[in-house]
Amino acid sequence: MMENIAVALEEVSKHYDGGPEPVAAVSEVSLRIPAGEFVAVLGPSGSGKSTLLNLIAGLDSPTAGRILVGGRDLAYLGDNARSDLRLREIGFVFQSFNLFPTFTAEENVAWPVEFLRVRWREARRRAEAALAQVGLPPAVACRRPAQLSGGEQQRVAVARALVTEPRLLLADEPTGNLDSQTGQTILDLLRRLNVERHLTVVLVTHNALAASHAQRTVELHDGRIAREARGTITIMFSDIVGFSAMTERLGDVRVQEILHTHCAIVREQIAVYGGFEVKTQGDGFMIAFAGARRALGCAVAIQRAMAAYDEHAEAPVRLRIGLHTGEATREGYDFFGRSVIVAARIAAAARGGEILVSSLVRELTGGAKEFAFDGGRELELKGLSGLQRAFAVEWEPGRDPVRAHGVHREHADGHGPVLHPVASFPHLAAPHLAAR
Ligand SMILES: Nc1ncnc2c1ncn2[C@@H]1O[C@H](COP(=O)(O)OP(=O)(O)OP(=O)(O)O)[C@@H](O)[C@H]1O
Ligand SMILES: [Mg+2]
Incomplete structure (x- = not known):
């Protein structure tokens, strides 16, 4: 019988050849993530975690190998189809947040919803709810990223990733800038969405406690999967x-x-x-x-x-x-x-x-x-x-x-x-x- 696989990587490599020396950021990684699984990706700095996440999201193309998301081979999707897949099915929390500097927090969260042709009033309402879910008070919603603390920006990024109710969440260190209490709130939220909505979660983290929320941990070393933890x-x-x-x-x-x-x-x-x-x-x-x-x-x-x-x-x-x-x-x-x-x-x-x-x-x-x-x-x-x-x-x-x-x-x-x-x-x- 066919398992429902959210993400499948088949001997995926990503090499950068532009610099003075080629870098093997990800090497021959094979990974299957069943729908509804919560996976933590651990590994030292530079081990390829962000690269791996970018590849799964189709933000980057592999040098070799095959990547399937929701059963679709990313190599066969054009740019528009990839963007559409990201918009509709994937929530992405960037390590560096990637918020629009000229948008308020609420606008940053609302735009993916508006892109889905939801009327702006409804989009605002959903953005408000998403911001509340990550513990941001309404007063924060009307500020621009530069007027927010690192942890607040991070939570805006999490709210933006979740507001479209994606099937797959790819989160790069989503609690890296948060105190342990606030971090716990975010992790509890992800876990709840995982259990209740069957959200597939791939969580990049340095933190073993954060990783303990996952059903499975994958450890990267020099771009390779070192062991199943x-x-x-x-x-x-x-x-x-x-x-x-x-x-x-x-x-x-x-x-x-x-x-x-x-x-x-x-x-x-x-x-x-x-x-x-x-x-x-x-x-x-x-x-x-x-x-x-x-x-x-x-x-x-x-x-x-x-x-x-x-x-x-x-x-x-x-x-x-x-x-x-x-x-x-x-x-x-x-x-x-x-x-x-x-x-x-x-x-x-x-x-x-x-x-x-x-x-x-x-x-x-x-x-x-x-x-x-x-x-x-x-x-x-x-x-x-x-x-x-x-x-x-x-x-x-x-x-x-x-x-x-x-x-x-x-x-x-x-x-x-x-x-x-x-x-x-x-x-x-x-x-x-x-x-x-
Ligand atoms: N655009 C690029 N050009 C060249 N090398 C790159 C590029 N992006 C990443 N790398 C290299 O690929 C390797 C993996 O980087 P990556 O950002 O995936 O690591 P990471 O595990 O996310 O690290 P961190 O924990 O510090 O975020 C590193 O050696 C990095 O220097
Ligand atoms: Mg990284």
């Missing part, structure tokens, strides 16, 4: 205890049925709790969540659903689940790193019917105040140094360990409790799962 996620591993023995005892056909039911139950809960199915092998699942609370809620729901199924089954299916939160490196649809191994080891140490979590997960989910845990036990994690304290969650119905608001609260603000999750996986999960 790391993010904080909660990993869940689950499998059926004694699955091989069960196969011996019940035979392939019966076990196949049990396996199907088990997979259906697990997948249903993954969907409910917004998890991302990283991989499956037989009865084993690896699932990633943006937040620990969501992950634990899902684990409890799975155990309860399995227990309900067991009541009618001839052979009880005992599931063990392990959870751990930490930094992981994402590559494509997979995750790597120590945290992933820790999660797998914790799951392996769990007994049938148990949900075993690391102490960090226990903390992140509100600890004993929100869920009921046992006293914990020290685990020696094979192949890893140090001990890991793990706690079993008491999930049986009737004991009701989960406070009802737990999961919803996290859905509402979209953030993990203490750490900054890089990913919110529902966007990712859809094309991936549909491909099965």
